[in-house]
Amino acid sequence: DAMVIQNPRYQVTQFGKPVTLSCSQTLNHNVMYWYQQKSSQAPKLLFHYYDKDFNNEADTPDNFQSRRPNTSFCFLDIRSPGLGDAAMYLCATSRDLAREGVQYFGPGTRLTVL
């Protein structure tokens, strides 16, 4: 089945220690998104890639970076995680940036910062 896969499902890191979260998709979608979701809150968009074009949301901290080496994979890098970065990180994809394009989400990676 075509899907959005995130690894690992649970990640523990130490305060200030760089961490990378991974997302892959078999949907062959052009757009990949990263969201941050804190407990009992709605997902918050961090950035997205349309093909190789990177688009950062205005309020995304510089501490968060992303890489998309090919169509299938996208990575979220947190350069110096703080305690406030503990959250669920969701990857999503959509076929295009169309006004009516459904975004399909992966299962998420829950990040704990010690």
Added chain:
Amino acid sequence: GESVGLHLPTLSVQEGDNSIINCAYSNSASDYFIWYKQESGKGPQFIIDIRSNMDKRQGQRVTVLLNKTVKHLSLQIAATQPGDSAVYFCAGQNDYKLSFGAGTTVTVRA
């Protein structure tokens, strides 16, 4: 920007009854809306969508109603089952960007 909100943060429903989850939006330019279901520890799962030129759309056991006059949409779940227990988000879309509401937690009582 878009502001999307849900009327009630929690909803408790008896198994077999119908559920109604409400959502209000502020930006009349939003022309596409999606309902997502998020189970504990999982990512949001697409349930149903509706375009602004429609006022009703039906899926399997779910119906979405859109009232553009009062900027309100609702999700109706027929014959609610234990597996329907989850957080439900409405989202309005402007271009590619989804604006999520805060979410309603639905608990199904046996």
